[in-house]
Amino acid sequence: MFESGQHDIDPRQLIDVMAMSSGDSIYVGAALLTDPYDKTQPGDIRGVMGNIGRPGITFLVPPKDPLIKEVSIDEWPLIERHEFDGCLSDHFQNTSLHLSFTTAETPLNIGFSGGQDLEAGFLETLFSVYECGRWIADLNVSNLTTSTRLQRVPRCTTQHLAGTRPSNMTCIDSWLGLVDAPESSVSLVRAHGNWQARLAASSISLALGYEIMLLPDDVCWQCFDREYWNVL
Incomplete structure (x- = not known):
């Protein structure tokens, strides 16, 4: 509501969201940005400058079953x-951490507004760990x-x-x-x-x-x- 001025979305629809992109700001769950020893609360959110190149509000969610490299x-x-x-x-x-996006996305039902662009939706986002450019695993840090x-x-x-x-x-x-x-x-x-x-x-x-x-x-x-x- 604060960001859009009109969309009061039920928080129960946003349980799995790890970040939100809107305009020139990205709001990120603190668990993605801190040492896991420093315990964060589910409602601890940090704002950073930037965007993912999409109109409206985009909620970034992890995949249901993150992949981990198998040892051959x-x-x-x-x-x-x-x-x-x-x-x-x-x-x-x-080691480095990277964000990337899959093609999986779902619009969020906020009612008809007359706009042609998607005003709010979910985008499946991979939060991955790499070593020397080699993929190791996709992470889901919400459980921490x-x-x-x-x-x-x-x-x-x-x-x-x-x-x-x-x-x-x-x-x-x-x-x-x-x-x-x-x-x-x-x-x-x-x-x-x-x-x-x-x-x-x-x-x-x-x-x-x-x-x-x-x-x-x-x-x-x-x-x-x-x-x-x-x-x-």
Whole structure:
């Protein structure tokens, strides 16, 4: 209503919307623009300058079943498995996030207005993660705000940051390693300080059915150990 001045659309029709384009502005759900550790609310919306070249108001929605790259037999030798050495590094520096559109679109019923252009509608939008220009997966980040399979390890408040690192933890330093993660061990995605890679890894992990524990920048392994056993 604020943007159009006349269309009071029922919010229940917009449950899956992740962004809205109108005029020279795009209004984006905050979950697409922040580190997943920084929990956002469903109604947290950010405005950015730009447009997608369509008239009226366009609501961007993710596909019902986002795709994830499958690991081929030829790629199995590229997956390295080694134990976590305590180094919190970023092995996903070539990761980037992209928006693209499919041909699927649906007009939104707002009543007859006499205009010839589509005044409001849904457009299926792919929010995808790439590495060095290679497609990895399409993401649906809406579940990051509501899923019970995602836990956030609290920041340490008792100053025991020098706790002993966990043993028997497998490092995940590539997207192939995440998609084909070992089932018998706890794995750590090493994307320290890289909010885009952390966002993509969280979304992919939820889609694959993994249990997720998001770590803060200043990790306390004693706090992690306590939360891990609480989750179990």
